[in-house]
Amino acid sequence: MKKGQLRSLAMLGLSASIVWVLGCTSQEESKPAKEEITASTVFLKHKVADYSAWRPAYDADAARRTEVGLKEMGVYRNADDENMILIVWETDDTNALKAMLESPDLADKMKKAGVTSKPEAWIGKSLQGGMGTVFLRHKVADYSAWRPLYDADAPKRMEAGLQEMGVYRDVDDENMILVVWGAEDGNALKAMLESPDLAEKMKEAGVTSEPQAWMGESM
DSSP, X not given: OOHHHHHHHHHHTOBOSOOOOOOOOOSSTTSOOOOOOOOEEEEEEEEBSOHHHHHHHHHHTHHHHHHTTOEEEEEEEETTEEEEEEEEEEESOHHHHHHHHTOHHHHXXXXXXXXXXXXXXXXXXXXXXXXXXXXXXEEBSOHHHHHHHHHHTXXXXXXXXXXXXXXXXXXXXXXXXXXXXXXXXXXXXXXXXXXXXXXXXXXXHTBOSOOEEEEEEEO
16 A cells, blocks of 8 residues: 555544564574564354354353464444344464364354354455455444434445445444445445545544454455
């Protein structure tokens, strides 16, 4: 991204990048540079028969997630279907995560917990050109006040080639919002997010945190 674009993002308070944890490089030329370590944001979506029955089973399996290095960033429920779940994790080892997701034991536990759809998983990348699934997360002062204004702005999203895939609310903080879109053009999305008009509308709608955006790459 050009410097001018970065400055624009800073002015608008928009972040379209994942957090990168960088390995240090030795100052001594005789020593090899240390390997870069990347912390990836991972999204897992599936439907359950009954959230209240599924959640205790999910919480009871926390040791497995800790073992593979997953840090929980939130469990979200679709605002229009509270049994559609979107889980957000951060991990330094996507291979260990993939192995966990492919485990027959986990598949059996998910079935017993009432998972009724095939799970979909994405690794969050920085926004880029091309088609993909986009995740935008931010906090609002009041969901009930924010939602009508978000819905009223649908034509602008359609103009940017965005297809609505769901609005999710964190189960522990229902004013923490995670919006999921299908994007036809990542560059058009970037332009929309950098728009001063959008920044003003988000402020008026009560967005209170710096938005974070990811382009999801299917696992």
